[in-house]
Amino acid sequence: MAEKKRKQPFGSLRPDVDDILDWNNLPQDAFEPASSAEKESFIQDRESVSYWKDAWRRLRRNKVAMVAMVIVILIGLFAFVGPMIVPYTYDQVISGANNIHPWHYSLEDQAAINAYIEEHTGTANLTPDEAVAQAEAEAEARGETLSPVEAAKIRATAKANQGKGEENVTEKDAAKALGIKVKPFGYTQAELERMAAGESVFPHVFGCDNQGRDIMVRTMIGARVSMIVGICCAIIVLVIGALYGSISGYCGGKVDAVMQRIVEIIYTIPEVLIILLLGSTLKPIFEEFQNSGDGFLQSMVTLLGANLISIFITFGLLYWVTMSRLIRGQILQLKQQEYVTAARALGASGGRIIKRHLLPNCIGQIVTTTFLQIPSAIFTESFLSFLGMGVSAPMTSLGSMCSDALGGLNTYPYRLFIPAAILSLMILCLNLFGDGLRDALDPRLKK
Known part of the structure; x- marks a missing residue:
């Protein structure tokens, strides 16, 4: 008598699975619940890794990015901690220190x-x-x-x-x-005599300029100004670009079309020309504002100057368009996901969906684009300072130091090479670290 064919559980599977599994020869306890011992032997506990921890793991494998990060940190310490150690100030004229070599x-x-x-x-x-x-x-x-x-x-x-x-x-x-x-480091004649008498004197490591100001502390302040300008401009681009791009991508339709036409118009405006026009237009306004009182805002305007404020305004007006387009592209992809549909079905507003669901899932692109904006802003500020449209004297920057050093290039070339080398190294390392950060935060490049 032919053996009765066992009924397949849960109905018929796909034909290829039915061919592989022999339902007639399965043991009787095949579908019984597993015991605790079997679960422990089968399930291997694995530590959960967060997004940022996994990104840090991938970033550490990129040796070029890690070296660049260390150099950027060292330059940051040089710029922000160094002036606290050096006893000279960036605008202090040292007697007898004119044109001292290093x-x-x-x-x-x-x-x-x-x-x-x-x-x-x-x-x-x-x-x-x-x-x-x-x-x-x-x-x-x-x-x-x-x-x-x-x-x-x-x-x-x-x-x-x-x-x-x-x-x-x-x-x-x-x-x-x-x-x-x-012998290394520069000293004035009076400082050498004080050293001969047994007194301790802090050296002029990079020498002094033609006015007797210490070049090293001026380089520190210049690097600090460049980094602060780069970070502030990147934050301005992040806030405006992320807000504009997310609204454009989420709304879509006619709203998106109109907003993108505005972006295309802004792309055609020359940024440097706007900075020059704003600097010349705002200068008399800021001068009148400075003379109106001695409050905190007046001191900040005096410290920054019309040209540097014009750079911030220009970044807020023009430089956010690239960020907005990147965020818009990410939002267009993410707004079709199921969790966005579920949030909309539950009555969540558009602002809440953008803030709680869309922008957090664009965080990798946002962080990478923002960080890569920093060297671009530093280069723009240094370029304008080199042309005399950046920070105002007596405040210094790396670009203005390079411009001042051109007059004595044949006699004192180190005055140009030192700030130019620090500026080039800072921009290079920021770009290299930004590239490594992009690879680490992109889940599609996960290794």
Whole structure:
């Protein structure tokens, strides 16, 4: 008698599954609940990883981004903590520190160099007869007699060197001839004398400019100004761009079409021209406001200046369009998801859906775009400061320091190279870290 075919549980599965499973040979306890021991052996406990923790794990694997992050942190410490350590201020004029190099000679070395220059300069300006007469006088003072051979040599040397003058014997030539090497950091003559007396003096590590201001502390303040401007402009772009883009993407239809046409119009406006026009227009208004009182707002306007405020206004008017388009694209994708439909069905308002459901799911794109906006803002501020349309004197920035250093490029090249190197390194590392942050926060690149 043929064995009765066992009925398949839960109805018929897909044909390919029915072919793989042999329902007739399944054990009797196949569908009984699993015991506690079987559950423990089957289910392996796994630590839940949050979005940010998983992103940090991926970011740590990117060595280039981590190195860039460390350099950015070091530059931040240099800019914000450094001025607290250095005893000089960015606008302090130090007596006798004009055009100090970031290196120095000791007092003994200076005396030897000056003696060498004086000796060779004096010999070069003597006629052959005067050189021989001076040599005979020096020999008589020592109780010696100048021989005819020595006199002939001195006459020939004086004739060869006659007319060359002081310009051929520089401090560098004298130090090279004497085998004297420079020592790191710059000091004024008075500071060297104080050091010789046993007093401790903070060095001018990067030297001083033509007005006697310490270059290192000015570089610190310049880096601080650049980073603050970059962060503030990025926050302005984030707030306006995220708000505008989310409303445009969520509303859609005619509202989206009108808002995107406005974005396209803003794209055609030259940003630098607007900054220049705003700076020249707002300058007399701010000057009148400064003279109206001594309150907190007046002091802030005096500190920032019309040009820097114009940069902030321009970022608020023009630079948010890229952020808004990115957020709009993300919102257009997310608003079709089931949880948005459920929230709308439960009576949630559009503002609540954007704030609680849509924008939090765009957080990776928002953070990445905001961070990459910082080096762009720093470059814009430095470029305008280089042209004289950035921060106002006596406040300094890296761009204005590079502009001031152009006049003495051949004589004092380090005045240009130091701020330019820090500015380039800061922008490069911010971009590299921003790229690594984008890869870490993008779930589609999950490894």
